[in-house]
Amino acid sequence: MKNxxxxxxxxxxxxxxxxxxxxxxxxxxxxxxxRSAEERVRKENPGKQVAAVLVEKVDMxxxxxxxxxxxxxxxxxxxxxxx
Numbered sequence: 001m002k003n004x005x006x007x008x009x010x011x012x013x014x015x016x017x018x019x020x021x022x023x024x025x026x027x028x029x030x031x032x033x034x035r036s037a038e039e040r041v042r043k044e045n046p047g048k049q050v051a052a053v054l055v056e057k058v059d060m061x062x063x064x065x066x067x068x069x070x071x072x073x074x075x076x077x078x079x080x081x082x083x
Contacts, residue, residue, distance in 0.1 A: 004065035
């Protein structure tokens with residue numbers, strides 16, 4: 001089953017293109033993923049308008065996900081620096 005995802009969001013700050021943020025995890029919830037991308041940028045830009053737009057989302061099974069992030073997910077006891 002494809003329970004894991006990698007999503008890319010285009011993040012805008014005060015209406016201007018700022019960055020492309022990648023969010024990954026298990027059990028995709030569009031609101032949680034979008035909020036995660038926005039919060040990363042909001043920390044660097046306090047008091048500014050921040051908005052994220054989904055660019056791409058790829059659903060994956062566990063083995064595909066491990067390859068995409070470079071190891072076993074931290075919540076399964078791994079680190080992203082595994083080879």
